[in-house]
Amino acid sequence: MSSPNGSVPASNRRLETFTYDDQIVKWFVIATVIWGAVALLLGVTVAFQLADWRVNLGLPWTTFGRLRPLHTNAAIFAFCGNAIFAGIYYSHQRLLKARLFNDVLSRVHFWGWQFIIILAAITLPLGMTTGKEYAELEWPIDILITLIWVVFAVNFFGTIVRRRERHIYVAIWFYIATIITVAVLHIVNSVELPVTLTKSYSLYSGVQDALVQWWYGHNAVAFFLTTPFLGLMYYFVPKAANRPVYSYRLSIIHFWSLVFIYIWAGPHHLLYTTLPEWAQTLGMVFSVALWMPSWGGMINGLMTLRGVWDKVRTEPGLRFMATSLTFYGMSTFEGPLLSIKSVNSIAHFTDWIPGHVHSGTIGWNYMLIAGILFYLVPKLWNTELYSKRLANIQFWLATIGLLFYVISMLVAGITQSLMWRAMDDAGRLIYPNFIETVIKIVPMYWVRAIGGTLVLISFILMIINLYRTAKKGKSGPEAVYEAYALDDYSLEAGAAAHRKLEGWPMIFAVLSLIAILVGSAIEIVPSLMSDNYITKISAIKPYSPLELYGRDVYIREGCYLCHSQTVRAIPHEVIRYGKASEAAEFVYDHPFQWGSKRTGPDLARVGKKYPHMWHYKHFYDPREVTAGSIMPNYKWLFDKKIDYSTLPKKMAVMKQLGVPYTDEEVVTSVVNAKAQAVEIAGELAQSGVPQKIVEMEVVALISYMQRLGVDYTSMPEEEAPIAEAEVK
Amino acid sequence: MKQAALSHFDLPWLPITALIIFVVCFAAYLYWTFKKDNKANYEQASQIPLEEAKSVSSIKKGHTV
Known part of the structure; x- marks a missing residue:
């Protein structure tokens, strides 16, 4: 952005030349497509295992209980993680007009993250797990994740320090919130005492552990699958549409509301459990409140496309982005709905929940990643997309596959829940044998598996398309850019308070941290006060x-x-x-084992x-x-x-x-x-x-x-x- | 169930404190954001992704500027 201080002659300003590190972006792009395919292949495998138990193959390391954590970790941290890093490193450099802080740190970040993924791929099938959903990796890997995250943070904030753009664009705020919050979540939830190199026990137990785990679990979705992707959306949708974001002001409201509210919503995973009622109600109320910022963001994204809807028809990247925003709207409508206690009593523990989760991860994350990759790969390899037709086939396969998935799980979830609660006039269960309710929904498991297969095929088509695109591209000489140094001329006289704040990254980061800590601290209170509300029962003894x-x-x-x-x-x-x-039953459970699915x-x-x-x-x-x-x-x-x-x-x-x-x-x-x-x-x-x-x-x-x-x-x-x- | 929830709601100062913090913060940034004299700044900010740094030349791989 040029200086608003138009009276300063350009000759008084220092012009600097620089390059971008796009090599690291390419590496993360390649890792994204490789791990995406692995994550989807694992997803399809576990889907078929639920439809037919024989697909478990009778081997320990191919059984559902070991592959499912591998699928979720691969999807969240390998596929989405690498996509986040690719998108952030590309956009961060351009939004700040600066090369990444340190090339060595970039490479340590890349290889360190891939090493973590490989360790996960080895340890999880071997049954080395903490038993906490989405945080299954054992303590040595937890430490490694922390170190690599710090490397990422130093590289990220170092680039901000070296920037040539005074104003920090809204996408970067979302990145800042992601980096800070993920660090807090990971460290707090991973506090555990090692037994061996491959086994540890959570510091927390029972209700405490449940609350900390779902504070983490929910916000892993919020701050790993949502805020970084919203940041990417605020950069890549305007770029692909060649239009500024619909309302920059709305993006500011969107950011602060989302960051403040999201962190509170974790207890909606624990409704009707032994968590204190006030904490449950708080979680529900804030989940419902999430509707506003979520839809604010979706509307902002979709309205950015106003005037270019014809391009959505012809440009695959834009089409994927528009669809991802639509699914973001749907899943962020469904999420608060599922958090309402009466709805939750029906949906919780059923297949409705995986259906909801996948409308987010496939509909929002995969679709947005596909849109970003269709923008990035031709840019990075200096060429045009290999085939729009192939991209269109991919789009329809992914969309139809996802609809198969979501609808089948919605039907399965409601069917099973209604069967669980069906009672006759005498107050007896109509389906007292649990297995009756399972057999009824197995056909829906087949539909889900077929839907997942379609999504996998769509992804393979994308890999072919992107590979062919890169292959015909030219890796020409590295471009050199020029921009004015960040000097006093770029200061805005009389800027408003929030406007000034947007130029102070560290203070901004601290305020973001406070925003998430307020909700976190209040949510963690029940854990700290557990001795006050859990009356120990002498009959409850530790395990032999x-x-x-x-x-x-x-x-x-x-x-x-x-x-x-x-x-x-x-x-x-x-x-x-x-x-x-009762809460007192679980005081010796390190970790708790309440589960999230029946x-x-x-x-x-x-x-x-x-x-x-x-x-x-x-x-x-x-x-x-x-x-x-x-x-x-x-x-x-x-x-x-x-x-x-x-x-x-x-x-x-x-x-x-x-x-x-x-x-x-x-x-x-x-x-x-x-x-x-x-x-x-x-x-x-x-x-x-x-x-x-x-x-x-x-x-x-x-x-x-x-x-x-x-x-x-x-x-x-x-x-x-x-x-x-x-x-x- | 609603009555039961309310009867267990024994720490009302906690959510009330949070509500006050949220409302105050929300009102503050709503005011700053929608102040009329900030309009030009935000329109300028929204252009940042579209303003690429000027490409001046290219260098061979391995060379630094």
Whole structure:
């Protein structure tokens, strides 16, 4: 932007020449398409696994529970992450008229991020997981993520310091908010105590852990999949349309409202749980309030296209951008709707939620990334797009595939939820067997898998198109640009307060940090005050050593991805599962395992519901005891021996975290675990199971399953806390 | 359920504090943003993505300016 101070003669200003580092942008573009294909391939694989359990292949590392976290991490952090970095590095340089701060940092950032992705791709299928959704990576990788994020931040802010443009354009504000908030979220949620190099326990437990996790989980969507993409939208949509943004003023309102409000919405993932009611209500109210800034942003983006709608028909990049904004509008309408408690009671734990999530990640993120790539690749490789026709086919395949996905999951979710709650006149469940509600929606799983396949094919077409484009391009000499140095001449006399603020990046960053910390601090209050509102129940005891081991197997196999462990205080749930869950039940759960989806039934009250033999058969082949089950076999648990040597360390770490194990219990953990294993194996032997099973992991898992909810359901009524008494 | 939610709402000062902060901040930046004398500045700012730095020449790869 030229100086508004028109009276200053150009001869008094220092003209500087510089180049852009587009090589790093190219690398991130290439990484985006590679990891995007991997993420979608994994998504299609897990979709087919839900439609037909045999697609799990019977191998530990190809089973749904291990591949699903890999799919989500690949989609969010590998595909979207690389796209964010490509888009930010391209636009940041041009908006500031400056080369990236340091070429070495750029390369460390690139290779460091790819190394993290590769580590995730190795560790997650091996079952190395923290058991917290979207934050599954273990502690050494968490530290590496922090370091690489700092490298990114230094490179980003260093470029701002060296800029030649006084005003910091709105896209960069969104980038600043992203960098700061993701750092806060990642660090706070990843505080854990290591047991080994590949195993750790969360510092938080039960309700605390649930709140911190979903504060993180929701804002991973907000500040990894939304704010950076809004920043990219504010740069690339005007560029592609060759028009300024519809309303710069609206973008300012959009930014501050979104950054302030978004951070509060996390508790809508925990409605009707044992989270304090006030925190739930707060989460719901702020989620509904999100409608305003979200739609403000969408309208601003779409209205930028006014006057160029004819180009939307002919230019694939613009078409993808317009569609992405439309899906952004739809998913940000659906999100607040799902946060309303009465709607949430129907939708939560059902397939409606993955449907909603994918309308965002495919409709908003993938479509916008495609639009950006169709803009970027021809620019970076100095050529024209290889084929508009191919891009159009890609567009329709992606759109139709996404509609298949979203509609099938909406139908599946509502169908299943209505079946869960259906009761006859006598107050009995019409579908008391959970499996009935699963079998009913399996056809929808097939539709979803077909929809996902169409999206994958569309992505492959994009790769072909972009590859051909780059291949015919020329990597000519690096262009040299010139712009005036950032000097006092660019200062605006009499500028308003917010206008001045827009030229002070560090103060701006601090204010953004405060904006997100206000909501975060208030949301974290329930965690800090948990001793005040959770009345400990003496009947709730810590897990035995074998049960603790079994719990780690449960986490390793990703059981929480299909089974919840919290009974909501809703009549049909209490009738189906048993007493509603209490906060005090989870005080020793590091991490909590409430889950977010019920592909299978809730397990909070499964302890002692079935004999050991039932579980034994169920893990070997679920269809032996539940006809029509879509759960995979877990036959390797019958061959893999329990590693008792890790137990004293696990117990000691739990003790450090506040679980009241005595020193003696830690020392005798191996002996006690073996004794309990012998007891379980003895009962199994009566049904003809060979005695060697006593050494196998399935016994530990059975011990954990048999413990779930037992302390609480078996205690006398008078010991149960009264709801009102729980809150002081 | 609504009554139950309200009966458990035992920390009203927290959301009220947040509400006040939000309303004050929102009003402040609404005022600054929509002040008439800022219009020209914002129109200029919205042009930033469209104003490319001037390309003067090109250099071979590996050379720095």
